Structures are given as structure tokens and as C-alpha cells.
Amino acid sequence: MAQPTKRILPPLLEESTFDKVLDKLSEIVGEPNASRNHLYGNLEGPQGQNCYDDLWPLGNPTDHTPSGAVRPKTVNEIQRVLQIANEYKLPLWTVSRGRNLGYGGSGAIVPGSVILDLHRMNKIIEVNEELAYAIVEPGVSFFDLYEYIQDRGYRLWPSCPALGWGSIVGNTLDRGFGYTPNGEHAEQQCGMEVVLATGEVLRTGMGALSGSPMWALYKGGYGPSVDGLFYQSNLGVVTKIGIHLTPAPACFMDCVVSVPNEEDIGALVRIMSALEREGIVQNHASIANPYRQALSSEDPLVIGRAVGPGIKGGYATNADMTKLAKEQGWGYWKAHFAIYGASGAFIDACWTIVQERFAAIPGAAATAERHEHKLGGRLNAADLPMGEIPHTGYPRLTAKDFVDIRGAKGGHIAFSPLFPPDGKQLQEWFARIRPLVEKAGFDLFSDFHIFGRYIIGIVLVVYTPAEAARAKSLFDELLKDGVERSSVSEYRTHIHFMDEVRRHYDWGNGILHRTLGSIKKTLDPNGILSQGKSGIWTSSRPLTEAIGNTRL
Missing domain, CATH: 3.40.462.10 (FAD-linked oxidases, C-terminal domain)
Incomplete structure (x- = not known):
């Protein structure tokens, strides 16, 4: 991938202001966890890359190039990052582990966005062998969960897609799939924690009931369900999900x-x-x-x-x-x-x-x-042949x-x-x-x-x-x-192609898109979270039309 010869900046931010923003972000997450350009700090890619970008660009090499990255470890750090982003109208683009490579990887729709990289949030909060579920953070990979289960001798087969290095949270939110009976990951998700653009923390379903043991067991909760609003979405930053697993068969x-x-x-x-x-x-x-x-x-x-x-x-x-x-x-x-x-x-x-x-x-x-x-x-999946397809949940x-x-x-x-x-x-x-x-x-x-x-x-x-x-x-x-x-x-x-595909869903004069746009404007009035994701924008005029000073 050709590297740009000039520094990439966020839209509508001067270089001196952006440097000031990076200083503030570094104070939150620590200097080693803030990238002052897009060229370093990412998890290593399939061909040794450590940059943040669409690794395999289809058009201009800088069409989706970010300006830098920040790697928070906790919900509190995310909240503080969002506070800075709102103050400076800084566009962020959220990735869990940045492994969705065939769909753009860690590139952003708005060039010059700062990548909100969640791979350091890698805690496995809970695995319940009897009830066959796990609660995980975005940085937990399919390898991580499989190895956690194997180390403890649990008789569970977690679902896994073709490549095991991706995020369970990220794959689920993008409606990805694996190959066990619980392989429709979006259908197996149960309970979600989300940091909204305002910094408020939302728990869906039974997570809204303080102290409930049902968060990862019953998805519906009480009243309208909102989990679906955060799939393929830019309405919040998902920091935990519950996911149902397959009991190992006899x-x-x-x-x-x-x-x-x-x-x-x-x-x-x-x-x-x-x-x-x-x-x-x-x-x-x-x-x-x-x-x-x-x-x-x-x-x-x-x-x-x-x-x-x-x-x-x-x-x-x-x-x-x-x-x-x-x-x-x-x-x-x-x-x-x-x-x-x-x-x-x-x-x-x-x-x-x-x-x-x-x-x-x-x-x-x-x-x-x-x-x-x-x-x-x-x-035990580890005792069986790997097979060509991960039907046992054995990642590869x-x-x-x-x-x-x-x-x-x-x-x-x-x-x-x-x-x-x-x-x-x-x-x-x-x-x-x-x-x-x-x-x-x-x-x-x-x-x-x-x-x-x-x-x-x-x-x-x-x-x-x-x-x-x-x-x-x-x-x-x-x-x-x-x-x-x-x-x-x-x-x-x-x-x-997100804007183009969004236009395909045109029934009712595009009422679905207009409804989502209204929700976006309400939850993220400054448009700081993943603008353009799934064709959803805070403003009617995409920010990509106003990026005259993104490159010096």
C-alpha cells in the first residue's frame, strides 16, 4: 500500500490544534497507546502491516486513511476520549481489533478520522459452562476465548469464523458468522454494554436491571429492545456483549x-x-x-x-x-x-x-x-481433527x-x-x-x-x-x-460502498434510513462516532464533502 507523502489531518482541524488534541488523548491512555499518525500502533496485519488504514485500497490510496489512533483500556478512558472528541468535533472511527479486512479493515469513511481502537479491552468477564455463555470485551479474539475454555477444561465449543484472530464483539456486531450450531452470532448475542457519544453508559436487556443475573440469559428485557440499533452501527461504542455458546456434544x-x-x-x-x-x-x-x-x-x-x-x-x-x-x-x-x-x-x-x-x-x-x-x-474439540471448516469451533x-x-x-x-x-x-x-x-x-x-x-x-x-x-x-x-x-x-x-448499499434499501422513500439518521442526530449531535458507517450520517451533507484541509 502506497503511503501518503503529506500528513493526514482530521477534517476542519488545523495541525496545531490536532497536535493539542493528541496531547490530551495521550494524557488519557498513555503516550504508547496513542498514534500521532496512522503508520504505527495497529495489530500486525496479514502481510506484516502495523498501520491503520484500508490495507487494500480500491481507489485513491488515502480515501480512507485515518490521521492517528487512540487505544483505551477501560470504559472510563473511552468516556474521557469522547469528551475530548465532542469538544473539538473530532471524528472517530471505532474498531474492535481491526480484522474486518475484506470490508475496509481499520480504514475510515471520513479520511482523517482518529481510530478508536478497542483491542486493549481484552477481558473475558465470565464464562459459564453450565449455562453455556460468555461475556467478553471487544479486544477478545476467537483464539482468546477458545484458549480460555481449553485451559479450564470447560466442555464448550465457542463458534469461530474462518479466521480466528478477529474480535468476537466486532464480528457479532457486523452480523458475522461461525460454524457451530450457535454460529449465527447476532442471534446468539444476549446483553450489551454501550458507551454513547455523550459518555453515558447503557446496558441493554436485563442489564438495565441492577444486579440481575439474567443479563446474558434473556435478551428481551422490559419494553422496547435496542440491541439491534448497535449492529453495523455508529450510534455508540459497544464495550461488552454476552454471547451464547454450544455445549460440547457427546x-x-x-x-x-x-x-x-x-x-x-x-x-x-x-x-x-x-x-x-x-x-x-x-x-x-x-x-x-x-x-x-x-x-x-x-x-x-x-x-x-x-x-x-x-x-x-x-x-x-x-x-x-x-x-x-x-x-x-x-x-x-x-x-x-x-x-x-x-x-x-x-x-x-x-x-x-x-x-x-x-x-x-x-x-x-x-x-x-x-x-x-x-x-x-x-x-473435546482439541482431541478431534481440525477439519477443513471449524465445525468444532477450533480457530485457525x-x-x-x-x-x-x-x-x-x-x-x-x-x-x-x-x-x-x-x-x-x-x-x-x-x-x-x-x-x-x-x-x-x-x-x-x-x-x-x-x-x-x-x-x-x-x-x-x-x-x-x-x-x-x-x-x-x-x-x-x-x-x-x-x-x-x-x-x-x-x-x-x-x-x-456503504452509501451506495444504503441507497438500495429504499422502500417507503427511504424511511428506514431517515429514521436512523434522526436517531443518529439525537444520540451523536456532533457527529463524532464513525460518520458514514452503514450510510448513516449526523448531517445531511456528508463530511467527506468538506475535507479541504485534511492534507497539508
């Missing part, structure tokens, strides 16, 4: 179903989602196309065939990847999922139903790896190397639209966008996630710095195609 089956043809995707997701709705399959299925399958191969020749064209500036064609799948005995689509239970009889019965259902697709192949505690106890970092499959210092962006689970619309959409990806000269990297009542149809675009403009053009085309031809849009997006 029996576990790691399952794979492959179907031979590209056009089988509709039937595959229709059957898979029905099994999830009926509780036969307890987690969600992830589905890979041949290119994605090749990247997980242990055969270097297979991997080379997939990534070789991209290294040379081309792309792996769908025709060749389809041919490769047939040569390797794969299906075009491969679904990973799992079955969990208290007895071998239960998981065996579920597996029989799975096999019967998929027999309806000609050429479908179903395999499973079965594990059962021999003494009737609960399985293997997927981080995918960013370099087209060359050094590569990056990625994820197009993440939603579809109904009957499979018809997904199949039509995939047939339409596949040639768009190839026309743009990128590898077709499909990673679909099948839940009981919806599908996330992720297309991962991996690109080198020289290909960034072309990647952005493809993303623009995918957004336009989705909303205009299928009435679908993303459930989360890169910071570069």
Missing part, C-alpha cells in the same frame, strides 16, 4: 455432500436449507465451487493449476476448473456441514435422513467422519494466505448478497454473474453459506494492488446487477 459428525453439476446448486441449497429448518442439520452449510475446492487441496499441482493463471495476470476459467473437478472426482459444488448430538443413535438417524434426501440429486455423494466419546462424556488462520494467490501484497473484497433458500434465484444469479467475473479477468471464488431461511452468496474477489481499479469496477457491476435484476443487495459491505 457425538459429532463432520459431513460433506458433493453434487456433480453447476446447475445442481438450486437443488443442493433447497434440500440443505430444509434439513437445517427441520433441525436434522444443526449448523449452517458452506458451499464451495471448484476453484475454492482447489485452494484447499493438498496436491501442489492442483493448487498450481488453480492459481497459476492469476499469478500471470490472467484467471482460472470456469471451464478449466469444471474439468479439474471431474478429473479429481469432485462435484462442482461441495457442501460442508455437521451433525451434533447427545447420542450415537441420534446422529446416525440424522445422517440417514441426510443421505436419503440428497439421493434425489443424480450423482450426489455424501460422506461423513464420525466421532463419539467412548466413555459417554463430552467431546490458514485462510489468510488466500490474499496472495494472485501475487504478493494482494487483497480481497467480498460481495455478500442475500437470497431466499429455495435456490432458484441463487442459481439464476450465479449463471449471470459468472461471466461478469471472468470478463473482468478475476478467478471465480464462490463461498456460499446456506442457513435455514436465507443464503449468503459470497463471491470473493482477490486482487493485487495493480488490479484494484478493475476489482472496484467489477464490484460496482455486481452491485448494480444484483439490485436491478434480482432486487438483492448485500447484508454488509466494504466501507467504500
